[in-house]
Amino acid sequence: GDTPVRARLSELLRPDLQGQTAYGAPQLPVAVALNTNESSYSVPEEVVAAIIARVAQVAPDLNRYPDREFVDLRTALAAYLQIATGVELSPAQLWAGNGSNEVLSHIVAAFGGPGRVALGFTPAYSMHPIISRGVGTGWVDGLRNATGAGYDVDAELAVQQVGQHEPDIVFLCSPNNPTGTAVGLDVVEAVYDALPRGIVVVDEAYAEFARPGTRSALTLLPGRERLVVTRTMSKAFAFAGVRLGYLAADPELTELLRLVRLPYHLSSVTQAVAEAALEHAGTMLAMVEAIKAMRDELSTATAQLGLKPVPSDANFVLVGGFADAAGAWQVLLDRGVLVRDVGIPHHLRITAGTPEETQTVLRVLSQSIEDGS
Numbered sequence: 001g002d003t004p005v006r007a008r009l010s011e012l013l014r015p016d017l018q019g020q021t022a023y024g025a026p027q028l029p030v031a032v033a034l035n036t037n038e039s040s041y042s043v044p045e046e047v048v049a050a051i052i053a054r055v056a057q058v059a060p061d062l063n064r065y066p067d068r069e070f071v072d073l074r075t076a077l078a079a080y081l082q083i084a085t086g087v088e089l090s091p092a093q094l095w096a097g098n099g100s101n102e103v104l105s106h107i108v109a110a111f112g113g114p115g116r117v118a119l120g121f122t123p124a125y126s127m128h129p130i131i132s133r134g135v136g137t138g139w140v141d142g143l144r145n146a147t148g149a150g151y152d153v154d155a156e157l158a159v160q161q162v163g164q165h166e167p168d169i170v171f172l173c174s175p176n177n178p179t180g181t182a183v184g185l186d187v188v189e190a191v192y193d194a195l196p197r198g199i200v201v202v203d204e205a206y207a208e209f210a211r212p213g214t215r216s217a218l219t220l221l222p223g224r225e226r227l228v229v230t231r232t233m234s235k236a237f238a239f240a241g242v243r244l245g246y247l248a249a250d251p252e253l254t255e256l257l258r259l260v261r262l263p264y265h266l267s268s269v270t271q272a273v274a275e276a277a278l279e280h281a282g283t284m285l286a287m288v289e290a291i292k293a294m295r296d297e298l299s300t301a302t303a304q305l306g307l308k309p310v311p312s313d314a315n316f317v318l319v320g321g322f323a324d325a326a327g328a329w330q331v332l333l334d335r336g337v338l339v340r341d342v343g344i345p346h347h348l349r350i351t352a353g354t355p356e357e358t359q360t361v362l363r364v365l366s367q368s369i370e371d372g373s
């Protein structure tokens with residue numbers, strides 16, 4: 001008989017996922033990797049020792065499932081946030097996952113889904129739409145401001161778009177990736193008030209790098225049961241490899257997230273390692289000021305080269321003014337420097353690394369400008 005025609009796997013894919021592209025920051029072996037906003041500093045020796053000791057403690061019990069409610073970790077995260085921001089939080093207000101990407105996916109799985117809509121203000125973190133669409137949530141690309149000059153979010157325009165689309169979830173990213181700018185709390189409040197039935201997520205992955213005077217949206221949590229603030233240990237904590245992100249919200253909201261997480265989603269090893277690092281928070285965060293200094297150096301020096309850095313509250317700078325951003329990206333890569341082409345014409349995003357890495361990227365940029373490439 002006839003050979004049955006095999007369906008192509010891409011045709012079996014959910015129709016709403018067909019044609020979508022996956023997250024794809026290149027992972028390349030280069031001398032200077034400044035493309036994913038990691039910390040360039042390795043984990044300090046004293047913390048390495050503490051991590052090894054904690055893992056040794058839990059290792060014999062790895063035959064058992066981990067604490068499903070990760071109570072000790074939630075307690076440690078609440079204590080850290082109180083020291084960092086002055087906001088008093090109960091462990092029940094904390095929730096964690098394997099990276100803040102996972103806690104974002106928990107929020108979307110619980111409050112989004114088919115027939116529902118999420119709104120973000122573009123350009124912002126590229127995973128917000130990917131995570132939303134992943135569970136069938138509609139996505140609306142909102143405008144940050146009407147003029148297109150700069151990347152500040154205009155509160156009035158944000159409120160207008162919230163009214164127009166009546167989203168179930170609104171994402172605000174502050175400081176914003178890839179532009180670097182923080183969003184004022186007046187914008188968060190205005191969006192929250194304009195949205196009687198939706199969840200407002202403030203993604204504060206880069207909060208620890210914000211310039212003085214920037215207040216965390218954590219200070220807005222009391223009395224706002226639909227507000228969620230997400231954070232991560234991947235950036236300021238220099239702990240991207242561990243995969244530990246977290247959020248703070250109303251205890252009732254974190255309780256609802258238990259409906260969508262997979263049981264035991266945080267391994268005993270992850271919990272132990274994160275707790276050990278939180279006990280050494282001061283040491284883990286010791287390089288933040290040095291990184292902020294390199295962030296400011298990147299801004300000053302690229303402006304002197306005639307490029308157009310966007311003011312940044314994060315550990316990276318979005319630099320405009322490239323005649324050909326893709327060409328400049330390749331020139332940098334050919335000289336061992338990997339930065340990020342985020343798809344904004346004439347712009348590249350550069351992570352603030354060590355002083356040596358900063359000098360290297362600036363030297364290569366200045367040479368390539370002289371060469372006219």
Ligand code: PMP
Pocket residue numbers: 036037098099100101102125173176177203205206231232233234240243244245
């Ligand atoms: N939010 C923002 C704004 C980010 O830039 C990132 C990392 N690129 C994340 C969340 C996710 O980081 P992680 O999953 O490592 O916590």
